Amino acid sequence: MKMRNFWxxxxxxxxxxxxxxxxxxxxxxxxxxxxxxxxxxxxxxxNFDSATxxxxxKPLQVVKSENPSWLTLSKDQHVLxxxxxxxxxxxxxxxRVSSYAINPKTHELTLINQVQSLxxxxxxxxxxxxxxxxxxxxxSVVEDPGGTLAVLPVGTDGKLKTVVQLSAxxxxxxxxxxxxxxxxxxxxxxxxxxxxxxxxxGADKIFVxxxxxxxxxxxxxxxxxxxxxxxxxxxxxxxxxxxxxxxHAWLTTEMSAQVTxxxxxxxxxxxxxxxxxxxxxxxSDKAGAALHASKDGKFLYVSNRGTANQLLVFSxxxxxxxxxxxxxxxxxxxxxxxxxxxxSGKFLLIANQKSNQIVVVERDAKTGLLGKTVQKLPMDxxxxxxxxxxx
Numbered sequence: 001m002k003m004r005n006f007w008x009x010x011x012x013x014x015x016x017x018x019x020x021x022x023x024x025x026x027x028x029x030x031x032x033x034x035x036x037x038x039x040x041x042x043x044x045x046x047n048f049d050s051a052t053x054x055x056x057x058k059p060l061q062v063v064k065s066e067n068p069s070w071l072t073l074s075k076d077q078h079v080l081x082x083x084x085x086x087x088x089x090x091x092x093x094x095x096r097v098s099s100y101a102i103n104p105k106t107h108e109l110t111l112i113n114q115v116q117s118l119x120x121x122x123x124x125x126x127x128x129x130x131x132x133x134x135x136x137x138x139x140s141v142v143e144d145p146g147g148t149l150a151v152l153p154v155g156t157d158g159k160l161k162t163v164v165q166l167s168a169x170x171x172x173x174x175x176x177x178x179x180x181x182x183x184x185x186x187x188x189x190x191x192x193x194x195x196x197x198x199x200x201x202g203a204d205k206i207f208v209x210x211x212x213x214x215x216x217x218x219x220x221x222x223x224x225x226x227x228x229x230x231x232x233x234x235x236x237x238x239x240x241x242x243x244x245x246x247x248h249a250w251l252t253t254e255m256s257a258q259v260t261x262x263x264x265x266x267x268x269x270x271x272x273x274x275x276x277x278x279x280x281x282x283x284s285d286k287a288g289a290a291l292h293a294s295k296d297g298k299f300l301y302v303s304n305r306g307t308a309n310q311l312l313v314f315s316x317x318x319x320x321x322x323x324x325x326x327x328x329x330x331x332x333x334x335x336x337x338x339x340x341x342x343x344s345g346k347f348l349l350i351a352n353q354k355s356n357q358i359v360v361v362e363r364d365a366k367t368g369l370l371g372k373t374v375q376k377l378p379m380d381x382x383x384x385x386x387x388x389x390x391x
Contacts, residue, residue: 003188004341006176014369018143019121026048027047027048027050027056027303028048028050028342028343028344028387028388028390029045029046029047029048029060029107029387029388030045030046030047030048030055030349030385030386030387030388031044031071031080031385031386031387031388032044032045032171032246032265032351032358032379032382032384032385033044033068033069033070033071033082033382033383033385033386034067034068034069034380034382034383035067035085035353035381035383036066036068036091036357036378036381037067037068037090037351037381038380038381040228040378040379040380040381040382041064041065041107042061042062042063042064042065042066042068043049043063043068043071043082043109044059044061044062044063044379045059045060045061045062045063045107045108045109045388046059047060048349048387049187049340050227050342050343050344050346050347052374053342053346053347053362053374053375054065054107054360054374054375055329055349055358055360055375055377057377057378059291060107061108062137063100063109063111065098066084066086066090066091066092066096066240067082067084067085067086067090067092068082068083068085069083069084069085069123069383069384070082070083070085070122070124070125070383070384071283071384071386072114072125072126072127072134073102073386073388074127074131074158074355075127075131075196077102077104077388077389078101078102078104078158079099079100079101079102079112080099080100080102080386081097081098081099081100081101081125081127081134081154081160082097082098082099082125083095083096083097083117083122083123083124083136084096084098084114084117084122085121085122085123085127085139086112086120086121086122087121087140087141087142088120088142089121089222093116093378094116094321095117095119095120095121095122095132096114096115096116096117096122097113097114097115097116097117097122097125097136097140097152098113098114098158098160099111099112099113099114099154099159099160099305100158100211102388103290103364105197107388108297110157111326112158113159113160114160115152115160115161115162115163116162116163117138117150117163118138118148118150118163118166119136119138119139119140119145119147119148119150119166119182119310120138120142120145121138121139121140121141122136122137122138122139122150122222123137123139123185123186124136124137124139124185124186124187124239125137125187126167126187126188126189126318127154127188127189127337128193128196128211129190129191129192129193129211130193130211130214131154132152132153132154133152133153133154133211133213133220134151134152134153134154134160135149135150135151135187135188135189135196135198136150136151136152136163136187137149137150137164137184137185137186137187137198137199138150138184139183139184139185139201139283140181140183140184141183142181143180143181144181146156146168146171146181146182146183146199146202147165147168147181147182147183147184147185147219148167148168148182148184149166149167149168149184149187149198149221150163150165150166151163151164151165151166151167151220151221153165153213154216158204164217164218164219165218165220165221166213167198167207167209167221168182168183168184169182169200169203169207169228169329170203171200171202171203172202172203172204172205172233172234172314174204174233174234174235175236175255175388178201178202178236178255179201179202179203179204179234179236180202181202182198182200182202182203183202184199184200184201184236185199185200185201185202185237185239185254186198186199186234186238186239187199187241188240188241188242189211190242190246190264190267191242191246192246193211194210194211194212194267195208195209195210195211195224195267195367196208196209196210196211196221197209197240197269199237199238199239199240199251200237201236201237201254201255202236202238204230204231204232204233204234204235204236205229205230205231206227206228206229206231206237206269207223207227207228208223208224208227208228208229208267208269209221209222209223209224210222210223210224210267212362221390224267225267226268229269231251231253231260232253232256234255234256235253235255235256235258236253236254236255236256237251237252237253237254237268238251238252238253238254238289239251239252239289239290239291241291241292241293242264243293243297243316243321244293244297245297246264247263247264247265247321248261248262248263248264248321248322249261249262249264249269249319250262250291250293250300250321250323252288252289252290252291252302253287253288254287254288254289255287255288256286256288257276257278257281257285257286257287257288257304257306257308258274258275258276258288259275259277259291259300259302259314259323260273260274261268261273261274261275261320261321261322261323261390263320263321270312272320272321272322273322273323275314275323275325277281277302277307277308277310277312278304278308281308282342283306284306284307285304285306285307285308286304286308287304287305287306287308288302288303288304288305289301289302289303289304289305289336289337290302290303290336290337290338290339292339292340292341293316294341294345294365295341296365297316297318298315298316298318298368299314299315299316299326299368300313300314300315300316300323301314301339301341301348302314302332303336303337303338303339303350305335305336305337309331309333309334309335309336309352310328310329310330310332310337311328311329311330311331311339311348311350311370312325312327312328312329313325313326313327313328313329313368313369314336315368315369326367326368326369327368327369327370329361329370331350331352331359332352332359332373332376333350333352333354333355333357333359333376334349334352334353334354334355335352335353335354335355336350336352336353337351337352337353337382337383337384338351338382338383338384338385339341339351339385340385340386341363342387343387343389345363345365346362346363346365347360347361347362347390348360348363348370348375349385351379351382351383351384351385352382353381353382354381355381356378356379356380356381356382357376357377357378357379357382358375358376358377358379358382358385359373359375359376359377360373360375360376360377361373361374362374370376384387
C-alpha cells in the first residue's frame with residue numbers, strides 16, 4: 001500500500017476527534033503518537049488483532065494535535081497525557097502538554113485541557129506513582145534556554161494545572177554540538193514513588209530528586225543525596241527503566257549507544273554492567289533509544305537507530321538483572337524512535353519515524369526471539385505506541 005492511498009483512508013469519516021467507531025471485543029486498541037510536520041494529523045486510535053498481529057489501517061479516531069510525540073496513560077487508562085513537542089521554527093512554536101479523557105467503553109478520546117510546558121520540544125512525560133503530578137522533559141534543541149524538567153499537578157479529573165516547578169542543570173559540553181546545553185530527555189519515578197530520576201543527555205548525568213508534594217506543594221521535588229549519577233563523558237543518557245521487582249534498572253545512552261545496568265536501593269543507582277549496542281561501529285551507527293522488558297521480566301528489548309536501525313534482544317539474569325545478548329534484528333525501516341510489546345506478548349510493534357511506517361514482527365514468548373515480519377503499515381512519522389487494554 002502506497003502512502004498516497006493510505007492517508008485518504010486514514011482521514012475517512014474522521015474530522016478532528018470525530019468519526020468514532022466501535023472496536024470489536026476481541027481486539028486491542030492502539031494509540032499512535034506522531035510528528036505533524038508532514039501529513040500526520042496527530043494521534044491515531046487503531047484496532048489491533050492480537051491473533052494475527054494485524055493493525056487495521058482504518059482508524060477508529062483521529063485526534064488533531066500538533067506533534068503529539070509521547071503518550072502517557074494513567075494507571076486506570078481513563079486519562080491520556082500527551083506532550084506536544086513544539087518549538088521555535090515550527091507551526092506552533094510553543095511547547096505544550098495536553099490531557100484527554102478516555103471513554104472506558106469505547107476508548108474515545110476527548111480533550112480535557114492543554115497547558116504550556118514552559119520549555120521547548122517537550123519530548124517525554126511520566127506520572128508520579130500516586131498520579132498527582134506529571135513530569136515533563138523539555139528537551140530544547142537550541143542552546144538557549146536549554147532543557148528543563150517541568151512539574152505539573154494533575155487534578156482528580158485528569159485536568160492539568162500550570163507548571164509549579166522547573167529544574168535545570170549545567171551541561172557537560174563534551175560534545176560541542178549536542179551538549180552545548182542541557183537536554184532533559186526523560187524523567188521517571190522510582191518504583192516506590194519516593195524518588196524521581198531525570199536523564200539529561202546534555203549533562204551526561206541522571207539527576208535524582210526526592211518527591212514529597214505534601215511537604216511543599218509548590219516545590220514537590222528537592223535534590224536527593226547524592227543529587228546525581230554521573231555517566232561516561234559524551235554518552236548522552238536517554239531512557240531509564242526499572243525492573244519489576246524494583247531492585248534494578250537499565251539505562252540507554254543515546255550518543256554512545258550503550259545500556260547500563262544498575263542495582264537500585266532507596267534513591268541510589270549503582271552501575272554493575274555496561275553493554276554495547278554498536279561495538280566497534282562508526283558514530284553514525286550509534287543512537288541508542290527505547291527499551292522495554294517483557295512482562296515476565298526475562299527479556300529486555302532495546303532499539304539502536306543511527307544507520308544501524310536494529311532491535312537487540314537480551315536475556316535478563318533473574319538475580320542481577322545483567323544482560324546477555326541473544327539477537328540483533330533489523331527494524332526494516334529507518335529511525336525506530338519507539339516500539340511496544342503487544343498485551344498478548346506475541347508481537348512487537350516498531351515505530352519507524354523516518355521511513356513512515358509501523359512494523360509488526362512475531363515474538364516467541366519462551367525464547368524472547370523476534371521472528372518474521374507480519375505487517376508494514378504506512379504511517380507518517382510515528383513516534384510512540386501505547387496499547388489500551390480491555391477493562
